[in-house]
Amino acid sequence: MQSIQTGHPFFLSSVKPLEGLLRYRDYCLAAMQKALSQGSRRRLLSPLDNEKLKPWGKIGTLDYLQCAKTGSLFLAELPEAQVWGALLKEVNDYRNQGFHADIAKTRLENVYQPKRDWIKNTLRLQGVACHHLLELAVPPSPLTALLQEEREFKAVTVLDETSFLLGKEKANAFFDAIVLLESLDRAYDPLALLEQTAASLKKGGLIFVTALVSSGFDFTLLGADNAYLYPPDRTNCFSLIGLRQILTRAGFRLLEVSTPGVLDVEVVQAHLRHKIGLSLSRFEERLLSSDPETQSAFQGFLQRCNLSSFARLVGKKDI
Amino acid sequence: MNCLIFGYGYMGRIRHRVLAEHPEVQKIRIVDPGIDPVKENIQDLVLPPDNPIPWGEFDAVFVCTPNNVTTALCVEALHRCGRVFCEKPPARNWEEFQKIVAAAKEHPDSTLVFGFNHRFHPSIKAAKALIGEGGLGDILYMKGTYGKSGGKNYRENWRNDRAISGGGILLDQGIHMLDIFRLFVNPLHVADAVLADTFWKCDTEDNAFVLLKSEGGIPVFLHSSATLWKHAFHLEIGCREGYLTASGLLSKTGSYGREQLVVGRRQFEDEAFALGNPREEIIYFDRDESWKQEVEEFICAIREGRGATHGTLEEATEVMAILRDAYKRK
Numbered sequence: 001m002q003s004i005q006t007g008h009p010f011f012l013s014s015v016k017p018l019e020g021l022l023r024y025r026d027y028c029l030a031a032m033q034k035a036l037s038q039g040s041r042r043r044l045l046s047p048l049d050n051e052k053l054k055p056w057g058k059i060g061t062l063d064y065l066q067c068a069k070t071g072s073l074f075l076a077e078l079p080e081a082q083v084w085g086a087l088l089k090e091v092n093d094y095r096n097q098g099f100h101a102d103i104a105k106t107r108l109e110n111v112y113q114p115k116r117d118w119i120k121n122t123l124r125l126q127g128v129a130c131h132h133l134l135e136l137a138v139p140p141s142p143l144t145a146l147l148q149e150e151r152e153f154k155a156v157t158v159l160d161e162t163s164f165l166l167g168k169e170k171a172n173a174f175f176d177a178i179v180l181l182e183s184l185d186r187a188y189d190p191l192a193l194l195e196q197t198a199a200s201l202k203k204g205g206l207i208f209v210t211a212l213v214s215s216g217f218d219f220t221l222l223g224a225d226n227a228y229l230y231p232p233d234r235t236n237c238f239s240l241i242g243l244r245q246i247l248t249r250a251g252f253r254l255l256e257v258s259t260p261g262v263l264d265v266e267v268v269q270a271h272l273r274h275k276i277g278l279s280l281s282r283f284e285e286r287l288l289s290s291d292p293e294t295q296s297a298f299q300g301f302l303q304r305c306n307l308s309s310f311a312r313l314v315g316k317k318d319i
Numbered sequence: 320m321n322c323l324i325f326g327y328g329y330m331g332r333i334r335h336r337v338l339a340e341h342p343e344v345q346k347i348r349i350v351d352p353g354i355d356p357v358k359e360n361i362q363d364l365v366l367p368p369d370n371p372i373p374w375g376e377f378d379a380v381f382v383c384t385p386n387n388v389t390t391a392l393c394v395e396a397l398h399r400c401g402r403v404f405c406e407k408p409p410a411r412n413w414e415e416f417q418k419i420v421a422a423a424k425e426h427p428d429s430t431l432v433f434g435f436n437h438r439f440h441p442s443i444k445a446a447k448a449l450i451g452e453g454g455l456g457d458i459l460y461m462k463g464t465y466g467k468s469g470g471k472n473y474r475e476n477w478r479n480d481r482a483i484s485g486g487g488i489l490l491d492q493g494i495h496m497l498d499i500f501r502l503f504v505n506p507l508h509v510a511d512a513v514l515a516d517t518f519w520k521c522d523t524e525d526n527a528f529v530l531l532k533s534e535g536g537i538p539v540f541l542h543s544s545a546t547l548w549k550h551a552f553h554l555e556i557g558c559r560e561g562y563l564t565a566s567g568l569l570s571k572t573g574s575y576g577r578e579q580l581v582v583g584r585r586q587f588e589d590e591a592f593a594l595g596n597p598r599e600e601i602i603y604f605d606r607d608e609s610w611k612q613e614v615e616e617f618i619c620a621i622r623e624g625r626g627a628t629h630g631t632l633e634e635a636t637e638v639m640a641i642l643r644d645a646y647k648r649k
Binding site for chain 1: 441445448449453454582584598599600601602603604605
């Protein structure tokens with residue numbers, strides 16, 4: 001397995017500023033409550049090991065539960081399945097028109113172009129000729145156009161991830177590569193989504209997964225005070241171990257496991273500036289108020305040791 | 320498949336380990352008059368040194384001997400067996416190497432592979448995958464440093480005895496980097512070379528600086544050294560759309576550092592926050608299967624009755640020609 005570190009600095013304000021996020025988050029929580037009011041089911045068991053989930057904390061008024069063995073976090077109450085896709089689409093549209101509207105260009109440069117490069121390079125490194133690539137997303141996705149521009153991807157198909165999961169949209173082909181960027185974070189049934197993804201991959205095909213992970217620095221430090229933890233976007237917040245486990249359980253052999261995130265330190269600092277309830281140790285205080293070089297070195301350390309909150313995994317379907 | 324290994328030094332032991340794990344290998348025997356089979360716990364594997372070699376019992380021969388006997392054994396193995404894996408360097412010098420060339424010509428159906436395993440290292444394979452069209456584009460230049468510190472027994476090692484080895488660090492270790500260069504840019508010619516024996520004083524070079532140029536005008540530079548107090552493997556490849564820097568090598572001791580590949584994209588002022596400080600990714604590798612892959616390809620070639628696809632006689636010839644020309648310039 002390879003672990004990857006990116007040395008390209010960019011700022012929280014250019015991709016997901018806390019100020020804008022807080023407004024969007026409130027919208028999401030309200031939309032979630034509305035969806036739950038139409039009917040819900042409670043998750044009792046971990047999708048990782050079917051063991052009972054234990055209480056963890058609240059985001060707004062919504063309970064999150066934790067998988068005891070892996071530390072992964074899961075929203076306790078889910079709306080009915082048929083409502084889920086519409087909910088994701090609603091918040092996606094709101095986000096694209098509001099929260100992300102002013103930072104679309106910088107997000108393209110700092111979030112989506114690197115992801116495209118990662119997918120392209122990994123396919124070359126693994127010797128996989130990508131005739132047909134599938135992106136599972138909540139359309140419209142900013143990544144789609146970037147993928148379609150690449151000559152190396154002969155054909156790019158985009159399917160709504162929830163419709164794909166529920167069988168409403170079918171993949172009419174077997175794919176060389178399937179991309180799930182943060183899809184597992186919001187998947188109604190993440191294991192089923194992965195199993196269906198595996199079924200749609202050719203033998204030797206690759207799955208590309210990105211996710212925010214609860215084992216990362218900012219999630220560990222901020223806990224339930226982390227403003228970046230909210231449904232439906234983070235209905236599931238796997239730990240890195242949890243992600244590895246669920247991918248393996250779905251039949252993938254892991255080729256890459258890395259946490260190349262660059263924003264953990266900045267995320268915590270942003271929370272401090274907003275005085276979002278935080279109690280730090282003296283060491284943590286010193287670290288977060290140290291000079292930029294020290295902070296950058298620490299962020300590099302988090303990346304190298306798989307302790308950042310942004311995870312990137314590649315799996316291969318061997319059989 | 321039955322395999323015969325000549326020489327049970329550093330490389331002989333590695334080949335033995337890899338062959339012992341290969342599902343197609345049934346029998347391994349070793350010839351090395353310089354070892355104590357009982358001490359090595361390989362009594363059942365070692366052929367008595369004074370007995371004739373039972374060539375007919377073996378499907379493949381691995382020549383892992385000091386340089387002064389490699390050529391002769393390789394030639395005999397080609398005559399007697401026809402399927403030969405020969406460690407590098409294939410000979411002490413160009414003239415000696417011609418004996419192998421002549422023997423291979425006499426046996427055009429033979430399978431002959433030379434042990435240039437570094438091209439199978441994950442960082443090198445990854446670099447090769449990322450250059451070219453659709454990737455980082457054509458190569459503009461290459462620069463390699465490969466060296467070690469030598470150690471307290473350096474002068475006593477046969478590798479630094481000219482009569483046995485034929486040369487110094489360039490022939491012993493720099494040859495790997497030359498083979499890697501060739502993997503990316505080919506053919507290469509020596510533009511200049513400076514060889515120095517300034518520390519070890521073994522009458523073999525302990526530092527070699529070799530400047531090469533491809534037929535297309537691409538400059539390539541090698542520093543091969545036995546006075547790098549911190550062991551180093553470093554290969555920089557500049558391409559039209561970006562650059563690659565492979566450094567470190569997965570090895571038993573880890574002394575060359577963690578094997579990694581830095582991938583950087585060219586970004587000018589309109590694309591990057593700061594000119595000259597582009598976006599980079601660092602890929603770390605944690606598995607070295609180069610020995611296994613090399614031997615697997617050799618065994619595959621035998622099974623399929625074909626010639627080698629790597630470490631070929633042609634490739635070895637080109638590398639030996641570079642060495643010949645570099646040594647002429649010293």
